Amino acid sequence: MEFEVPKNHPRYHSLYYRHLLERGLEEGVVVKTGLIAHGRGEAFDYLIGERTQSFARKAVEAAAALLLIADYPIVSVNGNVAALVPGEAVALAKELDTAVEVNLFYRTTERERVIYEKLKEIDSGMRILGGPGDATYKIPGLESNRGLVDPRGIARADVVLVPLEDGDRTEKLRDMGKNVITIDLNPLSRSARFADITIVDNIVRCLPLLTKKVRQLKHAGEEELVEIVNNYDNKKILKEALRFISERLSNMEL
Ligand code: PTJ
Secondary structure, X not given: OOOOOOOOOOOHHHHHHHHHHHHHHHHOOOOHHHHHHHHHHXXXXXXXXXXXXXXXXXXXXXXXXXXXXXXXXXXXXXXXXXXXXXXXXXXXXXXXXXEEEEOOOOOOHHHHHHHHHHHHHHOOOOOEEOOOOXXXXXXXXXXXXXXXXXXXXXXXXXXXXXXXXXXXXXXXXHHOOOEEEEEOOOOOOHHHHHOOEEEOOOHHHHHHHXXXXXXXXXXXXXXXXXXXXXXXXXXXXXXXXXXXXXXXXXXXXX
């Protein structure tokens, strides 16, 4: 299916990303409920003005510092992430000299394969975990398929980037002693509230910013990175996001 919306259409970008999801659905990358999840994200994106706001920039900086301090960070990729920003997810993992891991809520061997191959096509040298049959470790206390992870990846990682999911995996990963960074346009989601760092922004905007920040902070000393992480307060950032939304709504001129 071709994307034929003129570039000067006022909703061009939004329609383009919807198209990527539609194509992902046709290819078996995305599940139908992934379209619903995206719709929820879009609604919150409208509320934050479809721009990366200061609360997201602060979270991006802290996330980059935490990923750089980590001994073994992993970038988790679900169907929506693989449809919207596959190249950017791979680029971030490459910048961190680590792997991406396919992790699916609606897990089938076929989807594991399709997403694995899509990521491999982007960079054949990239270490991609969570391929067909690889997710054999079960996160304690997590009954959903999202609880199945690769023993070489998320199971062993000390920092995990878990974008676009509203569920209980973040809590369980934290129970295992890991640090969790999430990307979620909804500041009220479970993942947003339970993560160590929540980037309240559209993944299509903030993932490239995160990679850029990692590149910049690579030259910083360990002490500076630790200070950035220690000075970060996720609850404060979520409150800033909520305050921004409520003030924007109260001051909206129609
Ligand atoms: O590919 P699978 O099988 O792992 O399934 C993936 C989905 C996305 C279907 C599954 O994880 C799911 O149902 O997601 P949730 O629980 O609805 O959570 C998705 C969260 O991501 C919601 O809180 C949305 O607000 C948020 N979101 C959606 N699109 C974006 C987003 N956040 C940032 N950027 C987006 N583009």
